[in-house]
Amino acid sequence: MREEDQDLSSDPRPTVLLGRRLRFEEAPGLAMLLLGKRGAALKLDASEVSELGTPCLQVLLAAAVTWRTDGEAFSLANPSPEMLATLAQIGLDAGALNSEGRPE
Incomplete structure (x- = not known):
């Protein structure tokens, strides 16, 4: 996982590129990375x-949920087909990982 230097769209939010394999051993690092980004979209x-x-x-x-509680925008962009399939297997879609944040 790494932070992208340039966003993929006109969206001004910082973008984190998720790694190819998000398995058990990557969970602690992912959690720490995300915690370090808390407080902003x-x-x-x-x-x-x-x-x-x-x-x-x-x-x-x-x-x-944390970003939603904090009132910050949190979104999943460009989910791969494999990720969408995994989410569908447990009854979720990519929308479960999105939060609009505070209304302007």
């Missing part, structure tokens, strides 16, 4: 995700 680029394990999904869901 954030976009996650999920275009390269080929594996999404339950622990990383839990981290992402908790982050979405």
Whole structure:
């Protein structure tokens, strides 16, 4: 996972590019990365995700709730087909990982 230097669209939010494999061993690092971004709007680029394990999904869901509670925007951009399939298997869609933040 790494922070993108340039956003993929006109969206001014910082973008974090998620890694290809989000498995058990990546969950602590993902959690720390996201905690370091808390307090500001954030976009996650999920275009390269080929594996999404339950622990990383839990981290992402908790982050979405945290950002929503904080009133900050949190979004998942470009989810890969593999990520969408994993979410669908457990009855979720990419919208579960989005928060609009505070109204202007």
